[in-house]
Amino acid sequence: MGEKSVQKKQYILEKARDVFMEKGFKSVTMKDIVEACEISRGGLYLYFGSTEEILLEVLKADADEDDDVFTNRITEDDTAADILTLFLKEQKKELLRKKNSLTVAIYEYFFIHKADKNNMLRKQFDSGVKVIEKLIGAGIASGEFYCENPKGAASNIMYVLEGLKINSQTMGITEEMVDEQLLYIMEGLIIDIE
Amino acid sequence: MGEKSVQKKQYILEKARDVFMEKGFKSVTMKDIVEACEISRGGLYLYFGSTEEILLEVLKADADEDDDVFTNRITEDDTAADILTLFLKEQKKELLRKKNSLTVAIYEYFFIHKADKNNMLRKQFDSGVKVIEKLIGAGIASGEFYCENPKGAASNIMYVLEGLKINSQTMGITEEMVDEQLLYIMEGLIIDIE
Amino acid sequence: MGEKSVQKKQYILEKARDVFMEKGFKSVTMKDIVEACEISRGGLYLYFGSTEEILLEVLKADADEDDDVFTNRITEDDTAADILTLFLKEQKKELLRKKNSLTVAIYEYFFIHKADKNNMLRKQFDSGVKVIEKLIGAGIASGEFYCENPKGAASNIMYVLEGLKINSQTMGITEEMVDEQLLYIMEGLIIDIE
Amino acid sequence: MGEKSVQKKQYILEKARDVFMEKGFKSVTMKDIVEACEISRGGLYLYFGSTEEILLEVLKADADEDDDVFTNRITEDDTAADILTLFLKEQKKELLRKKNSLTVAIYEYFFIHKADKNNMLRKQFDSGVKVIEKLIGAGIASGEFYCENPKGAASNIMYVLEGLKINSQTMGITEEMVDEQLLYIMEGLIIDIE
DNA sequence: CATGAATGAGAGTTCATTCAT
DNA sequence: GATGAATGAACTCTCATTCAT
Numbered sequence: 001m002g003e004k005s006v007q008k009k010q011y012i013l014e015k016a017r018d019v020f021m022e023k024g025f026k027s028v029t030m031k032d033i034v035e036a037c038e039i040s041r042g043g044l045y046l047y048f049g050s051t052e053e054i055l056l057e058v059l060k061a062d063a064d065e066d067d068d069v070f071t072n073r074i075t076e077d078d079t080a081a082d083i084l085t086l087f088l089k090e091q092k093k094e095l096l097r098k099k100n101s102l103t104v105a106i107y108e109y110f111f112i113h114k115a116d117k118n119n120m121l122r123k124q125f126d127s128g129v130k131v132i133e134k135l136i137g138a139g140i141a142s143g144e145f146y147c148e149n150p151k152g153a154a155s156n157i158m159y160v161l162e163g164l165k166i167n168s169q170t171m172g173i174t175e176e177m178v179d180e181q182l183l184y185i186m187e188g189l190i191i192d193i194e
Numbered sequence: 195m196g197e198k199s200v201q202k203k204q205y206i207l208e209k210a211r212d213v214f215m216e217k218g219f220k221s222v223t224m225k226d227i228v229e230a231c232e233i234s235r236g237g238l239y240l241y242f243g244s245t246e247e248i249l250l251e252v253l254k255a256d257a258d259e260d261d262d263v264f265t266n267r268i269t270e271d272d273t274a275a276d277i278l279t280l281f282l283k284e285q286k287k288e289l290l291r292k293k294n295s296l297t298v299a300i301y302e303y304f305f306i307h308k309a310d311k312n313n314m315l316r317k318q319f320d321s322g323v324k325v326i327e328k329l330i331g332a333g334i335a336s337g338e339f340y341c342e343n344p345k346g347a348a349s350n351i352m353y354v355l356e357g358l359k360i361n362s363q364t365m366g367i368t369e370e371m372v373d374e375q376l377l378y379i380m381e382g383l384i385i386d387i388e
Numbered sequence: 389m390g391e392k393s394v395q396k397k398q399y400i401l402e403k404a405r406d407v408f409m410e411k412g413f414k415s416v417t418m419k420d421i422v423e424a425c426e427i428s429r430g431g432l433y434l435y436f437g438s439t440e441e442i443l444l445e446v447l448k449a450d451a452d453e454d455d456d457v458f459t460n461r462i463t464e465d466d467t468a469a470d471i472l473t474l475f476l477k478e479q480k481k482e483l484l485r486k487k488n489s490l491t492v493a494i495y496e497y498f499f500i501h502k503a504d505k506n507n508m509l510r511k512q513f514d515s516g517v518k519v520i521e522k523l524i525g526a527g528i529a530s531g532e533f534y535c536e537n538p539k540g541a542a543s544n545i546m547y548v549l550e551g552l553k554i555n556s557q558t559m560g561i562t563e564e565m566v567d568e569q570l571l572y573i574m575e576g577l578i579i580d581i582e
Numbered sequence: 583m584g585e586k587s588v589q590k591k592q593y594i595l596e597k598a599r600d601v602f603m604e605k606g607f608k609s610v611t612m613k614d615i616v617e618a619c620e621i622s623r624g625g626l627y628l629y630f631g632s633t634e635e636i637l638l639e640v641l642k643a644d645a646d647e648d649d650d651v652f653t654n655r656i657t658e659d660d661t662a663a664d665i666l667t668l669f670l671k672e673q674k675k676e677l678l679r680k681k682n683s684l685t686v687a688i689y690e691y692f693f694i695h696k697a698d699k700n701n702m703l704r705k706q707f708d709s710g711v712k713v714i715e716k717l718i719g720a721g722i723a724s725g726e727f728y729c730e731n732p733k734g735a736a737s738n739i740m741y742v743l744e745g746l747k748i749n750s751q752t753m754g755i756t757e758e759m760v761d762e763q764l765l766y767i768m769e770g771l772i773i774d775i776e
Numbered sequence: 777c778a779t780g781a782a783t784g785a786g787a788g789t790t791c792a793t794t795c796a797t
Numbered sequence: 798g799a800t801g802a803a804t805g806a807a808c809t810c811t812c813a814t815t816c817a818t
């Protein structure tokens with residue numbers, strides 16, 4: 001079937017991304033995407049066979065990009081506490097974004113695909129836990145943090161972030177609510193100098 | 195809308211509940227419910243105008259029932275730690291339930307209705323925080339718990355529970371994962387006797 | 389239409405033949421043929437404008453070939469009965485072929501084109517009748533056959549063959565069924581020596 | 583799913599019958615039938631799920647009717663030769679009908695369904711053979727017919743009729759052609775009084 | 777000559793919703 | 798109050814055909 005135009009595929013993915021951000025996953029029809037792309041009905045099918053396929057590729061593209069961003073930040077030479085704080089700040093920004101978020105689309109997609117072989121969400125969660133655990137370990141070594149159960153603490157942070165994320169999409173959250181909880185977490189780790 | 199049969203309404207809600215547990219919210223059609231109830235298409239419209247309306251009433255009924263259950267447990271004369279443990283155990287059971295859960299339906303509904311006036315989910319979350327906060331306070335008073343920021347701790351617990359809940363629906367969780375995290379939480383509260 | 393490659397045209401006809409044998413005529417799309425040929429969509433249109441056009445050329449090629457085969461057999465110096473038997477054996481083989489037959493495609497095509505000027509099917513049928521009539525005549529002359537109405541007998545044979553052919557495609561036939569009927573026909577012609 | 587209106591179902595079958603007579607089977611779409619019936623798209627699906635389903639019911643209705651007609655004729659007290667002649671006349675009328683014939687639709691349908699369990703076409707063919715065989719037997723008994731192989735003769739008649747039928751749809755036939763062949767058949771059976 | 781991306785018409789199918797009975 | 802037939806809008810998907818390269 002040849003390569004088709006890679007550019008057009010990218011273009012479709014971009015436009016589709018907007019649609020998924022706007023409407024989540026389940027409500028999105030091929031027609032929605034066709035209209036967003038201003039291409040023909042058949043034209044879309046040349047590139048993608050279903051909304052699932054499209055969302056999956058949108059997410060893949062995101063995951064790749066995220067990795068890059070992540071790697072870039074990590075190479076800084078900050079302290080563990082600095083990095084963790086940075087990480088949480090990033091998460092907070094993400095959490096409070098009003099519109100341009102795929103969160104609902106992702107949830108709706110994985111409600112259906114939770115049992116999938118290589119569940120991307122699980123991978124990301126697990127990798128998040130590991131990174132935080134390492135950071136906490138580094139912080140303990142450098143005397144910044146005190147923690148008896150780094151793995152538990154790391155999981156705790158990730159679950160809280162997940163909790164904040166789903167709440168932000170189902171009941172709304174304010175900046176204060178996020179700050180309060182992130183502060184609570186950091187306070188539990190950082191050694192009070194007295 | 196005249197009087198109609200309250201019994202029939204209840205009957206519809208029961209059957210509809212099963213459908214929502216099976217298929218979430220967005221995929222459920224009026225037809226699905228008509229078929230589950232084995233009533234006529236027009237008959238359903240006599241009682242409910244949309245799947246939204248139906249789910250809302252299903253949830254209302256649940257909320258009332260939950261309150262009762264909750265109240266019943268609370269009147270026991272256990273210690274704060276006992277009650278909190280009981281509460282978490284209940285939550286764990288809920289989290290690990292395979293099929294008979296409205297969780298996905300609720301999420302899918304509130305993705306659309308997060309901005310609703312009296313968002314039931316928010317109410318339940320807030321009330322959960324308050325109850326736990328009170329329990330922690332009682333535990334501190336009785337010398338069972340140590341906690342510098344009871345509100346933060348209570349919120350932390352609720353966010354973690356939300357995180358576990360959404361993860362259970364999007365990536366699956368195991369009993370060990372729940373136990374680990376709940377243990378971590380209790381360990382953070384209970385005073386180590388030395 | 390310029391010169392184009394005759395070889396490519398032949399190639400397309402060969403591949404298209406397979407498709408028609410597989411799917412009949414009406415269900416075959418230009419896409420099917422493009423895919424069978426592994427050429428470009430536009431490329432096919434350079435040679436043929438429709439599936440009708442393609443089938444027609446496939447059939448023409450067949451007709452030419454059949455004539456050759458036919459002529460080859462006829463030049464043998466067998467008796468009339470031998471030749472007729474040979475002819476019926478050929479027909480039987482054709483009738484019982486499971487897959488590689490254009491029969492359905494031909495029928496489907498001529499359902500639409502029955503009124504065509506030079507209907508190939510009619511020509512073939514008429515020529516079949518004539519050939520058989522001649523054979524019977526020769527057989528009578530040589531004392532092999534007895535027949536009061538050679539033309540009627542020849543038509544009868546051809547109609548029976550047509551009947552067997554359509555039945556083989558609409559209800560299936562067994563070798564026994566064919567043998568029985570061909571035997572019946574031969575018995576009607578051959579003089580019983582007493 | 584209740585009874586729906588039997589009358590409407592009949593109405594649809596009638597209209598669909600016209601469509602199948604007009605266009606055969608494969609070219610007929612649900613839309614064609616919707617338009618012929620002047621009902622809504624969804625309305626048709628209330629009664630039938632596909633064109634196959636519809637044609638099948640059209641044919642069933644026909645088969646029932648044919649049986650009745652057949653039985654009615656058979657109860658007459660004619661001689662075997664009379665009945666056979668009557669039967670062939672009926673077939674001739676059928677063969678020469680220009681428009682109102684389902685023949686093509688039936689063929690197109692059974693090209694696809696030739697392997698079906700209870701292939702209606704085969705049943706009808708077999709029953710036809712048996713009836714004719716019986717008639718020939720009766721004719722022999724009454725001294726009207728002479729025939730050494732009644733089963734072969736009966737099959738021969740049925741195959742010829744099939745051959746005439748398919749030819750009438752793929753190349754056209756004239757009344758003379760039918761008469762000639764039917765005469766040939768009858769001559770083969772009837773005893774020449776000398 | 778050849779390619780294959782693009783278009784748009786059209787078929788299939790499902791449901792929310794209405795309404796005569 | 799109930800019923801369920803009927804409607805029509807909306808979606809999915811597939812191809813014939815064209816056309817810029």
